Amino acid sequence: MPRVSRARQQVAVTADLVILTIRSGELCVLLVERGVPPFAGRLALPGGFLRGGESLEETAARELREETGIAADELHLEQVGTYSAPDRDPRDPRVITCAFLAIAPDLPLPAAGSDARAASWTPVAEARETGLAFDHDAILRDAVRAAGRKLQFTTIATAFCGAEFTIGDLRAVYEAVWEVELDKPNFHRKVTDADGFVIPTGGRRSSANGRPAALYRAGPAESLVPPMMWSRNARS
Amino acid sequence: MPRVSRARQQVAVTADLVILTIRSGELCVLLVERGVPPFAGRLALPGGFLRGGESLEETAARELREETGIAADELHLEQVGTYSAPDRDPRDPRVITCAFLAIAPDLPLPAAGSDARAASWTPVAEARETGLAFDHDAILRDAVRAAGRKLQFTTIATAFCGAEFTIGDLRAVYEAVWEVELDKPNFHRKVTDADGFVIPTGGRRSSANGRPAALYRAGPAESLVPPMMWSRNARS
């Protein structure tokens, strides 16, 4: 009896979402507590099954809306990878998943999910310690790496911020995702010099102490030239 | 009657392979002629259905072996993306595919596929003109882009070459995938200076004309620092 049957196998497919944001300088991910087996009571990435007539992108967009109330066209949604180890989900029929990365500003809070599941922002460091259901630890790790790579070459960092933000806010994004400290003066110059990355609004924002920071909004550029390099420390 | 049913849908899943190589300076992809509907007689990427007990990576490795005789651990195999548009495959049950990128040296020729399908290397430019079955045009485009990005930051270019190669061979890889011309002297210095990219074997190879080029083999480094940038022309 061969372990690998020659028959083509039909499977159920889910789209799982890694929705990242920055809350008070910390990288956070939206997690839900599973209400039903398998892994009932454990934390997991939000997600759901592919339905007839849908592409996986549409499934992901629908889940995003159901879990957070955000329309998918308001933020980036991109594939991270497909996870298909035969033992990744104990259910039968077999379940494979396509993971999507979404980047969101600090939201008012996922309004008590219409899906009735308890959804909440969890620091990524904490999620890694606790451990997630299924193979979601690996998915989260891959998604954070993908986000880190995108920060290098695109202006996606502004998607982590609200409509108006300071250069310090933007630097906090890079520092949280890359887990490094960046030189403030050099970062400031690089960002403000890059063509179409940020546009000054003229406003300023006071904090408790110190000189108020100038406010910016996202510029029209999508790719960031020259890239923001952190390859010296090349992990991934 | 909603277009999107609320029922979770079971689907069949394939792994499709984009196997790239360089033949006389031209980027080529391994294509098969389909013997059965849908798209019978049309060119398509090699691939096959996920079987019970297999991950998609294992499916891809098995198809690679069946189509080319190459063992998967001899070359890179990595996910490009999953394609799931509802109308991408007319068959029922519905079929979605996970595309993999493989990079191969110029092989002796895919030994008359054990799968009995006519497999052959086709220049990518030609494949784009002719058009492929299913959504394989989009998959091919995405895979070539992914390969181009990998060339920037990894030493994967050596995987396109045989065990021994000249710097000119290596440069041809970059020029074919990126569709640019690179400065020969600068490329030479950059590659030979990069730590662990290439190692001189001491041998030389004569061509018809001119000074024989020194031979190299792949070095131990996997990531390329500093990266080989072509971001000035940033397409993708």
Next chain:
DNA sequence: CAAATAGTGTCTGTAAGACAGTATGCC
């Protein structure tokens, strides 16, 4: 005033790109 954060100026090392010039093969 001190403390704190925002932002600018300047210097140094490294690397990219342009391209002149040298080396070494075949006819």
Next chain:
DNA sequence: GGCATACTGTCTTACAGACACTATTTG
């Protein structure tokens, strides 16, 4: 020698990173 290809040297410009310094706020 002529020609083609491989390779080296050198110059210019651009950018990363370090860090001294100035600016503007609160207390």
